[in-house]
Amino acid sequence: WMAIRDMDIAAEIIGVNPLKAKLTAFAVSSFFVGISGALFFAVYLGAVEVGEVFGINKSFLVLFMIIIGGLGSIFGAFAGAAFLVVLPVLLKLVGVDLLAWPTDIVAHFNLVIVGGMIIMFLILEPHGLAQLWRVAKEKLRLWPFPH
Known part of the structure; x- marks a missing residue:
């Protein structure tokens, strides 16, 4: 991921698949943001009822x-x-x-x-x-x- 972040063309030359690396980085960051949002609602509201709240x-x-x-x-x-x-x-x-x-x-x-x-x-x-x-x-x- 650091090679893709710094220079994706150079990372592709050394054998890193840029599409796969960018998609996995997006998936991992989406997972962490989703978990943090759920925890925020659980702490802020005391219960997770996303369907009614949001x-x-x-x-x-x-x-x-x-x-x-x-x-x-x-x-x-x-x-x-x-x-x-x-x-x-x-x-x-x-x-x-x-x-x-x-x-x-x-x-x-x-x-x-x-x-x-x-x-x-x-x-x-x-x-x-x-x-x-x-x-x-x-x-x-x-x-x-x-x-």
Whole structure:
């Protein structure tokens, strides 16, 4: 594995099968991550009930956080998570409290906004909120003199 990590072409020349080495490294690391995640849930929750705690809806929520925040960016993951946590709260404040809409309408409106944001970011800006933040920061840095 160290030979593959350092230089895979040289490792292949000395007789190491790069595909097999990379697949076994991936399998071993996946095993350790799975065991550590299960132990974390067992210690954190006191019991391992992954089906109820981390269902398909939670998996999709995490995926949507990454898509909206931006693919390949740590800040994007945090920005997407913040967006998907703050959006229902803001919609409740505006929709239910100020406009007196029914709560089911506000909940469905939340789904419509999240779906529209996912489609918009996948088509128009694949790097998500992180890229928009970078562009805004750069524009503000150069603001008085844009050239």
